[in-house]
Amino acid sequence: MRQTLSVIVITKNEEDRIARCLKSIEKIADEIIVFDSGSTDKTVDIVRQFTDKVFITDWQGFGIQKQRALEKATCNWVLSLDADEEVDEQLASTISALLKSEPKHSAYKLRWRNIFLGKVTRFGRTGRAPTRLFKRETSHFTKDIVHEKVVHQGDAICLKGGYLKHYSVRDFEHLLYKNRDYTCLMATKKFKAGKKSHGIPLALLRSMLTFIQIYIFRLGILDGSRGLLFAVLFAQYQFNKYAGLWALEQSNSSK
Incomplete structure (x- = not known):
C-alpha cells in the first residue's frame, strides 16, 4: 500500500521562487501546506494556484513556523522544503518509489545540489544532506529560531537518486x-x-x-x-x- 505524502513549505516574499519549488513536487504530493509569515508580494496568490491549504501567521522563528506547518499535515510522510529549493525529477521519482514500497527507516536525508550565483557548485559545503523526509507521527521540529532540526526516531538514511537543488541566493x-x-x-x-x-x-x-x-x-x-x-x-x-x-x-x- 502506497504511503501518502504531505509537503510543507514556509514562505515570506518568495514570488520569484515559490512556483518553481511547488511545481517540482505537485505530482508526488498528496497535500501541500504552506505557512506564510506576512508576504507583501504575490507569494500567497501564487501558492493558491497549487493548494488551498495556505495559512497566514506571525513569525516566531524557523523551528516554530515549520512545526506549525507539520501539525497541519495529515499524511503518513512529510517532505519539508524551503521556498528556495527544488526537487529534481530523479529525486521526485526516487521519493515516489520509496513511498510505494515499505520504507525501512523513519527519516531520510536528501542530497543537496547548491546553485550559487547561477551555477552549480560541487565542493565546499555543497555535499551536505539535510533530513527532509520523515514519518509524520514520530517526528517534530526543534524550536530553534534558526538552523532548526527534525527530531525523529532512529537514524536518518541518505536517499540516493536525485538531488534537492538549493538556489541559495538571488544575487x-x-x-x-x-x-x-x-x-x-x-x-x-x-x-x-x-x-x-x-x-x-x-x-x-x-x-x-x-x-x-x-x-x-x-x-x-x-x-x-x-x-x-x-x-x-x-x-x-x-x-x-x-x-x-x-x-x-x-x-x-x-x-
Missing part, C-alpha cells in the same frame, strides 16, 4: 543581506543558550579555520571564483557570528 546583494540576517539570528541564539564567544581573537581564528576547511579540505578551490567567494563569505559569517555574540556579552555585562 550578490541578497547574499550579503542573508549573511547579515543569519549572523544576527545565530549570535542571539547562542547568547540565549548561554554559549560564550571567548573573545574576538578566537572569533578571528574560527574564521580562518573555516576558510581553510571549506576552500582546501572540502575542495572549494575546484569551484573556481565561486568557490573562493563562498569560502571567504562563509568565513566572514563565522567571524561575525562570534563577534556578534561577544558584542551581546559586552552589552549585557554593563547592565
Whole structure:
C-alpha cells in the first residue's frame, strides 16, 4: 500500500521562487501546506494556484513556523522544503518509489545540489544532506529560531537518486543581506543558550579555520571564483557570528 505524502513549505516574499519549488513536487504530493509569515508580494496568490491549504501567521522563528506547518499535515510522510529549493525529477521519482514500497527507516536525508550565483557548485559545503523526509507521527521540529532540526526516531538514511537543488541566493546583494540576517539570528541564539564567544581573537581564528576547511579540505578551490567567494563569505559569517555574540556579552555585562 502506497504511503501518502504531505509537503510543507514556509514562505515570506518568495514570488520569484515559490512556483518553481511547488511545481517540482505537485505530482508526488498528496497535500501541500504552506505557512506564510506576512508576504507583501504575490507569494500567497501564487501558492493558491497549487493548494488551498495556505495559512497566514506571525513569525516566531524557523523551528516554530515549520512545526506549525507539520501539525497541519495529515499524511503518513512529510517532505519539508524551503521556498528556495527544488526537487529534481530523479529525486521526485526516487521519493515516489520509496513511498510505494515499505520504507525501512523513519527519516531520510536528501542530497543537496547548491546553485550559487547561477551555477552549480560541487565542493565546499555543497555535499551536505539535510533530513527532509520523515514519518509524520514520530517526528517534530526543534524550536530553534534558526538552523532548526527534525527530531525523529532512529537514524536518518541518505536517499540516493536525485538531488534537492538549493538556489541559495538571488544575487550578490541578497547574499550579503542573508549573511547579515543569519549572523544576527545565530549570535542571539547562542547568547540565549548561554554559549560564550571567548573573545574576538578566537572569533578571528574560527574564521580562518573555516576558510581553510571549506576552500582546501572540502575542495572549494575546484569551484573556481565561486568557490573562493563562498569560502571567504562563509568565513566572514563565522567571524561575525562570534563577534556578534561577544558584542551581546559586552552589552549585557554593563547592565
